[in-house]
Amino acid sequence: MKMVEIISTELIMTNLLINKALQESIADYFKEDDLSRNLNYIQSLPSDEVQCRLKIKDDMILCGLPYFVESFNYLGANLKYEDFKKYEGRQYQKDEMAEIHFTLPFSIALTGERIALNLIQRASSIATYTNKFAVMAKGSGVKILDTRKTLPGYRALEKYAVVTGGGNNHRFGQSDMWMVKDNHKSFFGGVKEAIDFFKSKNSFYTPIEVEIHDLSELKLALNEGVKHIMLDNFSPDEIREAVKEKPSDVTFEVSGGVRLNTLENYLIEGVDAISIGALTYDAPAVDLSLKYSRG
Structure with missing residues (x-):
């Protein structure tokens, strides 16, 4: 097997394992938003692609990107954690005004935004505080x-x-x-x-x-x-x-x-x-x- 094929297989397995590990938890988190209550609203959301920017606005250790990515994938996105992995655990300063860019359908970005942000904010807060100790x-x-x-x-x-x-x-x-x-x-x-x-x-x-x-x-x-x-x-x-x-x-x-x-x-x-x-x-x-x- 060629090296590029081996690497590709590893990336697929990594994404699959993360998905399986987090699937049950992510499903529970979305139950609170109870998407089934208003099917008309869900159907009406445009699926046009939007350019997304995760903005890092504090001094912090960024943490929780596996949860962040899988929150959108649960709704049908096809984000790859490997594209985000280099940012996980990295220390940022507020004055860097750092951003992580990616693309999603508008319907998925809007529907998954709050849960994805809640999870990454909670994880980053704990990682940042723990690091001080x-x-x-x-x-x-x-x-x-x-x-x-x-x-x-x-x-x-x-x-x-x-x-x-x-x-x-x-x-x-x-x-x-x-x-x-x-x-x-x-x-x-x-x-x-x-x-x-x-x-x-x-x-x-x-x-x-x-x-x-x-x-x-x-x-x-x-x-x-x-x-x-x-x-x-x-x-x-x-x-x-x-x-x-x-x-x-x-x-x-x-x-x-x-x-x-x-x-x-x-x-x-x-x-x-x-x-x-x-x-x-x-x-x-x-x-x-x-x-x-x-x-």
């Missing part, structure tokens, strides 16, 4: 993690944006890792009892992480052979005391109220990761718009 933590050996504090229905998008911004993903779902939290300890009667409950699940490859709140709980968790410890709402001084007890084969994760203006205080030797819910629930919005004109 990742840049500050660079060289410290501490990874920046997200949490499950994501908007229902948008977890995949938001966690994708965290990685694009230079962060790392924590659990996607509850059973990715058994996490012993306060309510488990309270219900089952303590750290050991809660750990025993999760050990009883016989999930051979599912690790256990214990959320602890003082050094006595840390010792209990380590005595039970737990390999992942979350130091929840520990002060920097308390973290320094805790890492003195850290075995070489155990990971320490810090969590609880860490913000951009306090992050530097928690970049402590011996800490492996800091999980920050604010990456997804508190990211400041960035500004993008979509404009189009007749050719």
Whole structure:
């Protein structure tokens, strides 16, 4: 097979896989617009081609183009993600006044615009905010993690944006890792009892992480052979005391109220990761718009 044919096949497969991965989510997003309610309106929209300009109007890491492209393809467009891929994850400055140009039928551009823009704006906001944390933590050996504090229905998008911004993903779902939290300890009667409950699940490859709140709980968790410890709402001084007890084969994760203006205080030797819910629930919005004109 000639090289050009191999590349063409790879491009087709990439577009197909992205389409299949996002198809169900995109369909759910369009249900909210309920296109079937007004068939006359849909039929009346002209299908003339228009020149589209995605305008980047803020300092940002651009993220979410796979979702952006598939929002229009869901409606029948034939955009190729490979034509947009070079822009994904790129850092832009507001004064660049950067634009991404492409062509769509007017009916598809108008119908898909709001959903496509909502998705790329949300993803870009999270990627941009996450990158601020990742840049500050660079060289410290501490990874920046997200949490499950994501908007229902948008977890995949938001966690994708965290990685694009230079962060790392924590659990996607509850059973990715058994996490012993306060309510488990309270219900089952303590750290050991809660750990025993999760050990009883016989999930051979599912690790256990214990959320602890003082050094006595840390010792209990380590005595039970737990390999992942979350130091929840520990002060920097308390973290320094805790890492003195850290075995070489155990990971320490810090969590609880860490913000951009306090992050530097928690970049402590011996800490492996800091999980920050604010990456997804508190990211400041960035500004993008979509404009189009007749050719």
